[in-house]
Amino acid sequence: MASTSRADYDAALERARTAFASWRAVPAPRRGELVRLFGEAVRRHKPALAELITLEVGKIGSEAAGEVQEVIDICDFAVGLSRQLYGLTIASERPRHHMLERWHPLGPVAIITAFNFPMAVWSWNAALALVCGNPVVWKPSEKTPLTALALQRVLESVIRDFGDAPAGLAQLVQGARPVGEWLAEDARIPLVSATGSTRMGREVAVKVAGRFGRSLLELGGNNAMIVAPSASEDLAVRAITFAAAGTAGQRCTTLRRLYVHESRYDALLARLRRAYASLRVGSPFAPDTLVGPLIDRAAFEAMQATLAAARAAGATVHGGERVTVAGHEAGYYVRPALVELAAPIEASERETFAPILYVFRYQSIEQAIDGNNAVVQGLSSSLITQNLSEAELFLSAEGSDCGIANVNIGPSGAEIGGAFGGEKQTGGGRESGSDAWKAYMRRQTQTVNYSSTLPLAQGVKFDVE
Ligand code: UN1
Numbered sequence: 001m002a003s004t005s006r007a008d009y010d011a012a013l014e015r016a017r018t019a020f021a022s023w024r025a026v027p028a029p030r031r032g033e034l035v036r037l038f039g040e041a042v043r044r045h046k047p048a049l050a051e052l053i054t055l056e057v058g059k060i061g062s063e064a065a066g067e068v069q070e071v072i073d074i075c076d077f078a079v080g081l082s083r084q085l086y087g088l089t090i091a092s093e094r095p096r097h098h099m100l101e102r103w104h105p106l107g108p109v110a111i112i113t114a115f116n117f118p119m120a121v122w123s124w125n126a127a128l129a130l131v132c133g134n135p136v137v138w139k140p141s142e143k144t145p146l147t148a149l150a151l152q153r154v155l156e157s158v159i160r161d162f163g164d165a166p167a168g169l170a171q172l173v174q175g176a177r178p179v180g181e182w183l184a185e186d187a188r189i190p191l192v193s194a195t196g197s198t199r200m201g202r203e204v205a206v207k208v209a210g211r212f213g214r215s216l217l218e219l220g221g222n223n224a225m226i227v228a229p230s231a232s233e234d235l236a237v238r239a240i241t242f243a244a245a246g247t248a249g250q251r252c253t254t255l256r257r258l259y260v261h262e263s264r265y266d267a268l269l270a271r272l273r274r275a276y277a278s279l280r281v282g283s284p285f286a287p288d289t290l291v292g293p294l295i296d297r298a299a300f301e302a303m304q305a306t307l308a309a310a311r312a313a314g315a316t317v318h319g320g321e322r323v324t325v326a327g328h329e330a331g332y333y334v335r336p337a338l339v340e341l342a343a344p345i346e347a348s349e350r351e352t353f354a355p356i357l358y359v360f361r362y363q364s365i366e367q368a369i370d371g372n373n374a375v376v377q378g379l380s381s382s383l384i385t386q387n388l389s390e391a392e393l394f395l396s397a398e399g400s401d402c403g404i405a406n407v408n409i410g411p412s413g414a415e416i417g418g419a420f421g422g423e424k425q426t427g428g429g430r431e432s433g434s435d436a437w438k439a440y441m442r443r444q445t446q447t448v449n450y451s452s453t454l455p456l457a458q459g460v461k462f463d464v465e
Pocket of ligand 1: 116117121195250251252253411412413414415
């Protein structure tokens with residue numbers, strides 16, 4: 001894939017800057033209309049865009065379609081938001097004064113995305129940034145140039161036909177790490193929103209902070225599920241297999257650690273092993289496939305190295321081997337792995353982007369919550385229970401320390417309406433729904449005096465002749 005040259009990059013940034021000067025003055029509901037039309041165009045192209053995701057990253061058909069649906073959903077959300085960029089009014093302590101908070105556009109927003117959600121994560125950022133009055137500059141993963149190009153073309157054609165949208169509103173720059181570094185260091189970009197590994201996020205965060213820019217980080221996860229004594233086994237097995245083996249284990253929200261109450265462990269594990277053995281691994285184009293390929297050879301090797309390390313540390317590993325798929329012999333297909341552990345090991349503390357599920361036994365809910373929280377990542381978490389007290393404890397201040405906490409569903413598959421992101425080394429950013437839009441705007445506190453005198457705050461006297 002050709003990488004954007006430095007000269008082309010600078011030209012793209014200048015186009016975005018120029019676009020900002022006029023886009024910020026377009027009324028927000030009118031900006032929402034652009035996003036509405038983009039969402040309509042994505043609806044029309046949904047099958048083709050989904051097929052391209054399957055082709056480029058190997059997502060199975062229904063998950064690829066689900067990803068495009070996520071793009072459509074966030075557009076709908078952003079259209080409504082474009083009439084709801086609300087600020088506060090604040091009581092002033094001075095007579096005939098009023099105070100308020102206004103939210104203004106910020107400037108060009110850089111969006112760095114990962115291969116695993118090559119369209120949806122960009123759209124969470126782009127749809128919001130655009131209604132907030134900002135141009136967008138997208139650097140997709142170097143593993144997904146095609147999906148990015150296709151979605152970018154759809155947006156560009158909508159911009160072209162719109163009338164009052166500046167031509168440079170949406171920019172695409174392609175390439176590997178150096179292009180990401182340019183964005184992180186570029187003072188023309190007030191906000192860098194980056195999705196990817198914790199290692200990448202740490203470098204971006206330091207560079208952006210060094211120039212007092214803002215970063216919005218959505219980094220690694222190491223998500224757990226607790227299966228409590230009262231859990232429905234059918235529900236647990238469905239939730240576990242989708243969350244751990246779906247997307248071939250390549251979601252930030254993938255279930256990676258499972259805590260099963262000792263009273264349920266043997267039966268659940270036997271059932272899970274049967275479910276895992278029957279998971280249909282195969283071509284993502286085949287309608288009955290549930291587990292498509294890993295993204296590339298490096299991902300396969302990382303998975304095998306992690307499983308070897310787990311075995312060496314005394315774990316019992318079920319599955320995880322390469323699967324040959326007729327007609328796709330060069331693809332890296334694997335049987336999802338279950339890894340039984342007595343206690344955490346180095347491998348279970350980190351995120352390996354592959355379908356590996358570490359399984360632990362627990363005795364008390366407090367112990368299971370401690371296990372949930374005992375990693376450096378803090379993205380998503382879940383509890384399967386029919387017990388109200390356990391559920392409330394898990395959701396309380398003493399419960400899960402993650403950005404997302406679910407009861408009776410798995411940790412993955414979030415809807416766009418909630419704020420998406422996590423704590424600790426997941427980076428602290430929130431994207432998508434709720435009030436995540438505030439990250440894409442600058443807040444201005446305004447005070448207006450409509451009296452003819454000038455009383456000072458805090459009773460300060462400063463009288464001049
Ligand atoms: C990601 O893996 O980066 O909650 C995003 C989910 C999806 C998005 C995952 N809606 O699993």
